[in-house]
């Protein structure tokens with residue numbers, strides 16, 4: 001074999017793989033073309049545009065700098081690659097836990113990461129996947145209220161989820177639900193301990209510190225929680241993008 005043939009062969013085998021696995025997907029996924037809902041297939045019309053609210057960009061930076069992605073993934077795998085969709089509250093909510101009674105579980109798609117510099121798909125699942133953290137926490141709060149025989153509005157549910165997240169970041173080992181066990185690291189440095197001047201703050205955490213002092217979220221904790229509150233990726237996608245549609249109701253029984 002001549003050196004020239006060897007060099008061409010080497011370039012072709014690595015170059016083609018690089019082109020098809022790195023370059024082409026990079027340009028295709030960077031600017032995905034909009035996808036429309038279709039009449040007859042979807043329950044709504046118009047262009048699919050996922051809504052995201054909150055301090056997504058700088059909250060994601062706090063998430064990245066504290067290594068949350070080392071233990072938490074953000075990707076709902078298709079069924080051929082894992083069992084995410086079979087679980088009641090990971091890929092969305094199953095009808096059993098969803099107050100709307102619908103199945104909102106779906107796979108992740110490229111639009112789920114829009115507006116972010118990096119897709120935090122994560123490296124391992126030491127902790128639970130966070131793609132649908134918010135629906136899951138809301139379902140948990142509603143269940144807890146139901147068990148306690150308490151009637152609460154959706155606004156109260158949202159407020160409790162927010163409080164839970166601050167408390168969890170400050171000390172993940174403060175919940176009876178896990179018998180005060182958790183290997184999620186605490187992030188007290190995102191909070192500020194200060195002297196109470198006048199009225200205690202509404203945002204003060206339920207923790208014991210020196211008398212006359214309170215713990216309140218710092219700016220980075222606010223940004224991180226705002227980002228965590230945007231982790232809700234179970235909105236309906238166009239049928240053309242939904243590779244795991246809910247099974248149609250079985251009408252054959254009449």
Ligand code: HEC
Nearest residue numbers: 066067068070071126127128136168172182183184185187
């Ligand atoms: C060493 C691995 C590890 C790291 C790093 C880590 N976590 Fe966790 N996390 C866990 C484990 C394990 C759990 C499950 C136990 C629990 O709920 O406390 C968890 C649970 C959570 C939950 C509750 C999820 C639920 O469904 O109830 C949230 C929210 C969370 N982590 C956020 C974070 C954030 C934000 C960061 C970065 C600041 C982070 N975690 C870093 C391991 C980790």
